[in-house]
Amino acid sequence: MLLKTFGWSFAITAAGLALAGVLWGWQGLAVVAILSVLEISLSFDNAVINAGILRKMNPFWQKMFLTLGILIAVFGMRLVFPVVIVAITAKLGPIEAVKVALQDHERYESLVTSAHPAIAAFGGMFLLMIFLDFIFEDRDIRWLEWLEKPLARLGKLDTLSIVVSLVVLLVAATTFATAVPVHGGEGTVDKASTVLLAGIGGLVTYLIVGGVSGFFEDRLEEAEDDDEEEGAQSPAKKSGNGAIVGLAGKAAFFMFLYLEVIDASFSFDGVIGAFAITNDIFEMALGLGIGAMYIRSLTVFLVRKGTLDDYVYLEHGAHYAIGALAVILLVTIKYEINEVITGLIGVVLIGLAFWSSVVRNRRALASGDGSGSKAEVSSGV
Template identity: 60%
Template sequence: MFLRTFGWSFAITIAGLIAAGLLWGAEGFGIVLILSILEISLSFDNAVVNATVLKRMNPYWQKIFLTVGVLIAVFGMRLIFPLLVVGLTAHLNPATVIDLALHSDKTYEGLTYGQYLEAANPAIAAFGGVFLLMIFLDFIFEEKDYNWLAWIERPLEKVGKLEAFSTVVALVTLLLASNFFAGEHAETVLLAGVLGLVTYLSVNGLASVFEAGLEEEAEKEEEAEKTGKSIVQVGGKAAFFLFMYLEVLDASFSFDGVVGAFAISSDIFQITLGLGIGAMYIRSLTVFLVRKGTLDDYVYLEHGAHYAIGALAVILMVGIEYHIPEIVTGLIGVAFIGLALGSSILRNRREGAEGGGDGDGERELVSSGK
């Protein structure tokens, strides 16, 4: 299973590094390798969250995620999307943006492509920060089968019963960020943040609606089988919007990596190749987690990943004004994942030793009877 899932990632890594060595020499080889490692370290928590969504999709859409999704991730989110952001925020025409991107030392009105992308950081950070914050808030406020940090999660689950409370918290956070961190970019930050919120509510809401519809159709299908009737199940729509949700999520995670990559290289093709290799591993890891059933075996991994997402959302908001090194972002994500994994292993050992009991009470049974 391991080689089958990661085979393409290994092959593309080898091909990509060979191409980097041939095109840019030993220095280019090293830069692409570093960028690949940077992308993986920044997005490990992304893989865990992706897996929680991907396991709700059928094998066909999982393959779409690994094929079409990779093309969107590599060329769309890490090459074309930054070009669009620079063009929109700097009010440059597409030809000028592409020319600047292809010639890293070239300037337009005194700024290079990398500097224009850096100048777009307030809008990028606000959009991505609000989108990721909503993911974290919706998770922390919802009732869960298991609680990792029960002293935090149980009270918040009660508060989360208030309608649209996560949206209110996200809007208040956006207002505070625009007031304390945005400075002269306050209007831009507010607009980008609201767009991030609207994007999350739209994509996630549509996926939930279609998924609920498919569940109803599945129940009717089961009933029809008992009575000998046949009902055609409507498929694809729920999976499509879940797929779109994953792509926007990937974009939100890739923002800081793309901007931070210009501190390592000013060559857009080196950046795309390095981050693209990293993105391949994140997708392979996502599928591996789903097929291996890792999230079911290590029940706190999902918690750790969402706490890492919450931390990244805060870092993006603070990063509107203050630069926070990418290594800090990566280490925070790895730390949360590591702690959650360790807690899950300890829980499994305790459960095994006690014959499947509740242990010290960390597991919380929900009203559904689980």
């Protein structure tokens, strides 16, 4: 099971490190290895979130996530996306932007860093919406009962997460974005309008991709419920089954897009943080790509092992980590926060959620019914 799931990750790691050693020597090999560890530590909570979505998809789309998805993650988000950002923010042509990335590493780093406020605002708002929609939803299983129960009551207001997000964006734009330090320490610049525009873009992207995938998922569940009620097979029902397959395909497609946008949002801080280690675009792409491969393999592993069903608070911990990352991204518009802190916050929150799940499972076993009492199931703390 372990080798089957992580086999490609192990192989790509070996090939990637060997390539780094050949191209850049021992120093390049060390840089790529460090970047891989950085990506894994920063995106561990991403794997848990992805697993919660991926387990709803069939094996075909799970395979797409590991094949086409990894190509998008490595070449799209870690290699092409930073160059596109440079081209847009610096108003350079595509060819010139590529030349800067390949030949002028210091200028490339400066341009990407200067685009960080827009990147942070977009990714921060997208991740914040994921967290708020989770925390405002009324669910049977709660981790922090004292917090999640009252928030679920507030969540009955359908647009509350949007309102909160817009308020947070307005605060970020009028505080962190008004005097952003220029890369190199030469004064400050006002990025308020840029942050507002990028943040609204992140919010709109979430509403479109998440809304469409949710719509098809709801339609699929309704169609399946109707199909079960019809009883015995009939020609009409066979036609209905065809419609269900079609809905499943559409739902899975938009869920796949949703997963890719989530991965993009998580990759922003990794790409920016990588400049603290190297400004060579190929070293970054190789190191972060290896890390991204492990995150995807870990996602599939969690799905196949049923880990989220066994440790029910893991999703809660991952969503709290997402909320923390969203806030950190917005704060980094003005202030620099060490990537170690960002990674540790996610690991600690997921670790606490895992331990709470273990305690819950032990109580359930002690009760003798395998499920635990209502109080034990609904609250972890």
